[in-house]
Amino acid sequence: MDHWEQIRKLIEARRADQLVKRIRTLDGAARKEVAARLPELLKALRGRFDRWDDRLVDYSVVLRVAGAGTIGGAAGVASWLYRRDFAPRWAGRDNDVDLLLDVLADRPAAWRADLANRLVLRMRAADDRGMALTLALLRETGVEPPQHDPLVAGWAALGTTLPGGPLRDDPLLDHLLPRLFEAEGVGRELQWEQEPHSGWLGALTAQAAAGRVKREALIEGCVRRFLRGGTPIDLRFFVRLHEALDPAPAEVAPHVRDYLSLLPASPGPVAELATKRLRACDGLAADDLAEAWESLLFRSERKLVRAGLSWLDRSVRRAPELAAVVATPLTRAFAADSAELQEKAVELALAHAAGMGEEGRATVREAVELLPLRLGHRVAAAFAGGTVTPAEPAFVPPPLPAAPQRAHALAPPAELSPGSEVERLPAQGDLILLLEEARSWQDYERLLADLVTLAGRDRARVAAALHPRLPHNPWGYGRQAWLHLGQWLQGAANSLARIAPIRRAWHRMMPRESLAAPHRLLLHRGAEILRAVEEDTLPPLLLATPTHSTGHVAAAELVRRMEVIEAAGAKPLAADFQQALLRLPRTPDPEATARAARLTSAAGRVLAGWTCPEVAVELEWTCGSHHGTHDWHDRDHNHDIQPVPTATFVPTGLPLVDMVLGVERRWAEAEHLAWWPSTLPSHREVAAAHLMPYVNRRFYGETRVGPEMARELARAEGPVGAAFAMVLARILGDPDMPESVDVLLETAARDELPAAEVGRHVGLLVAAGEVRVIDVTTALDAAARRGAHEHVWRIAAAALPTLLPPPGVRPRNGLAGFVTLAATTAEWCGARGEIPEVGDMAARKGTSGLLREARRLHDLLTGTGQEG
Known part of the structure; x- marks a missing residue:
């Protein structure tokens, strides 16, 4: 069996370990032949699977090993290793690094160094799938990596414990450590590092303590990174590293100007550590102190302004001659957005006024206008002058807007012509739809009034007109208790049309459970309409239909309706009558009361003697x-x-x-x-x-x-x-x-x-x-x-x-x-x-x-x- 057939079978069987051993036995010509046949094999394998099928990726390791061991040039190997065919849909780091290193081991050192450099330049992100192989080749060859930020971020992301030992033994440490403070993306990769004795924080501080890296280099690197700027997330790791190193004043002294330059505009955590380190330095010049205080007191963060005021006050108490340089910094705090900070700045200005000198006092007088009225008066009185900001014109609240009209009259039910009366009644399905779509209660009240008025006027005609318009399987709500007004209106319409009525539904379908009283009153109003339909005792009209938008029924109109019912020899519906009483206005209508006294029915007598209950x-x-x-x-x-x-x-x-x-x-x-x-x-x-x-x-x-x-x-x-x-x-x-x-x-x-x-x-x-x-x-x-x-x-x-x-x-x-x-x-x-x-x-x-x-x-x- 020739060497290609052996290689092909090992690839088909996915025996990567045996494939490595076989390739290393091949001479140059055999390797060249295998390399030439690989694209054909890849095409054949690709043809076995749908384009969305991930199973071709199962062959990626053996194919990558075969190409790495047989393709002649470093550029060709780099291209083969990272073909799209070999990339899993859910990308991750390479899992065949050891196999590839093994199959590449007999390549010349210069060739492997060339491959390593080419792979470096292919890296696009810290989590690039080829990062582990690239770093391994760099470590093996000892070549200095090219300047490439994603490589440094990837080195940081892969951690400090190497396959061969800890960070101190990493051949890349000397090359990449200085770039750790310069490469973009490193801060974001290390932002979650918090434990000072583990991860990169622990490793770097341990190597600094052991002398493997210089403390000065780490401190300088952090400061250099701060000066480059960035977001708080970008700088978070370096802030923690700086504080883990805990620089002594002697280590801070060479960088005083750098720390001062961090105070005005760097992110808050950076400005805080710079403030902390500068405060610990003895012997700062007065001009340096004044610059530091001015920078801090001009910041928007209240925490930093407080720190600056505290530092200023303590320094001047220790060295009273420093009062000569505090005027300008303090006036920066006069413009703070916090009344607390303004008041503290004024207190310090008053406390140290004597040592400011005339120039400093003049500076304070010019800034008085930045203060609110009360504080401005205090400073102007103490410093013999200054323009006090007049109080802003007080906001004068407008008068209360007039209340809108409490109620407006509702249009009375229209007089219905004989030909249009039935058409005003909606079909059953439409009626239920109206109710279930949460139309206004005014619409519901009109539906109740229309149903009673039309049916009371000409029951037979209404029944004949409704019958073909109502579905003949009307009980969509089942035979459980009826909790919705729509069910009672549906029942009344079906009873009128004699479509599958439920006998004595007004009694059988009334809920037995305890319901809120307004809800139960509403159901009683629906039930009594259904009962009156069944017993053919509908009155000519309803009493409780509101006359006003609040729900009130005008007393005169209620008396008129009662007169109509009495004239027809009918009786009002009980729930309708009691609802009507609850809707009477609180203010009596003497004329309506006089008319009510002439009513003869029992309900009329109740209406005549009705007074609004006090609750x-x-x-x-x-x-x-x-x-x-x-x-x-x-x-x-x-x-x-x-x-x-x-x-x-x-x-x-x-x-x-x-x-x-x-x-x-x-x-x-x-x-x-x-x-x-x-x-x-x-x-x-x-x-x-x-x-x-x-x-x-x-x-x-x-x-x-x-x-x-x-x-x-x-x-x-x-x-x-x-x-x-x-x-x-x-x-x-x-x-x-x-x-x-x-x-x-x-x-x-x-x-x-x-x-x-x-x-x-x-x-x-x-x-x-x-x-x-x-x-x-x-x-x-x-x-x-x-x-x-x-x-x-x-x-x-x-x-x-x-x-x-x-x-x-x-x-x-x-x-x-x-x-x-x-x-x-x-x-x-x-x-x-x-x-x-x-x-x-x-x-x-x-x-x-x-x-x-x-x-x-x-x-x-x-x-x-x-x-x-």
Whole structure:
């Protein structure tokens, strides 16, 4: 068997180890022949597989070994090794390095060095698949690598432990270590190095301690890398290496000018280490110190500015003559964006004023205009001059915008001509679609009114017209309890058309479980229409169809409708009548009352004697099933806190009215929540109390109590208290509901905003983790700037006792901004009167933004603030 057949069979069998041994026995001519036959074999193998099939890659190792051992030139070998055919779809590093090194071992040293250099220049990234082979060839040949950044990054990425031993024995160390501080990409490869005793940090510091590399070279390399610039990620490893080396002042001294040049604009971590090393150097010249302080105090990072002020103060206290050079650095801090830093700079300027000299004092006087009014007055008085910046014109909040009209009249049901009456009734499928697509409650009420009016006027004609238009398998909802109004209207339409009616469905399909009272009232209205259809007792019209956009029924119109029913010798539907009573305005209509007194039916007599019930609603926050006290700053146990309403009133004797006025926590179909404000338009606090179980629910796909419902509550009538305040507080804290500000403004414009209750619930909602301080602050700030500043102040004042943390408890994120808003609105409306919790906060030690704003607010409320 000739040598090619043997090589081919070994390739086909993928026996790479035996292939290496066989190739090394071939002479030059045989190798040349094998090299010539390899492309043909590769083509044949490629033809066996689909172009997207990865199985050709299974032959890549033996093919690469065969080419590396037989192709004559280094350039040809480099091209063969990294053909696209041999690259796996999911690229990784080569796994055949040892085999390739073995098959290349008998090549001349110069040839292998040439191959190594060619492979270096093919590298494009630190994770290039050929990196391991390239580094191995370089180590074997001992040739100095060409300048190529990806090679250095790859050397760093492959780590410090070599197949033959640790870093100190790496032949590439002397060549590549200096380039480690210059090559792009090294910092990103080593950014996760953190442990000072492992990885590159541990290896380099250990080699420096052992004398294998020079500490000076590593320190100088780090500084040189810092001077080259880069992002914090690029420089992170070198910052850690520099700090792991911990240069002594004597090692820093030769690079003082370099460290100084790092202070003005290098990334924060680099500027921090430069500051640390320069502060440890004794004997820095006054000009160098002044340059360092000026650079630091001009930075935007507050941490660096604080470090610069501290360094300046300590240095001048040790060497008072340095006061002569502090004026310019300190005036840089006059322009800081932090009141704390401005105040500290002013204190240092006043403390060291005597040693500044006239030139320094003049510099400070020129910079007075950079300071706010209060600090400017202090400096101008101490330095005998300077232009104090006048206070910026105070923002003058506009007056509250006028509230829109509370309600507008709804168009009455149209007078229907005989030919068009039936056409106004939608087909069954259309009716259900209307209901399920969450059309407005006004549309639903019109559908109810039309169905009753048309069927009461000409039942036979309506039934005949509906019959062909309704599907004959109508019970798409099954025979379970009917929870949707649409099911009851569907049942009524089918009963009219006599299509598969369910006998006594009005009784059998009524849910037995406990439902929220407004929901149950709505289902009773649907059920009694169905019953009246079955028993042929429909009245000529409905009483509860609203006349106004709030859901109210005008008293005069309700009396007129009752007169129509009495004249027809009919009886009103019970649930419809009780809903109509709940929709009467709170203000009596004397003329309508007089007409009602002439009604003769039992329902008429009830209407004539009707007065709007007074209901007292209370809201208590409970944790789980336990009532009473709660630590509102306990962040770990506030997730189960919920508001629970209760209602107190004198029973009316009307079962559905009393059921709705008595607030109990019950389940309801969320699609009907939008009805509830119009169900109780004269008792908005009761309606808001019914909404309590749904106010805090924010699950995906659920109906949310949002600005539209809150606006309807705001435009309804009746007292407002804790329940309405809770709804408003919750939507104010929702960043997805900016319209909540309009609801607040509208309620405030009517002088109906329970501001203290809103503030109390803002505090409780934040404490319960339902809303964020920053979101509430944003909404309230917008309201204040649109004219509701007095109301916002009352809200903030009521919220602060709950929001301000007791000593030892970390403040919530954004609380400083909320206190700032409180102080600003208190100033705008001239508020006075101490809040004990604010006073306690103001008395604590510290300089945080929260404490400064608490002190400002306390001074405003107690009249102890000083302007100059």
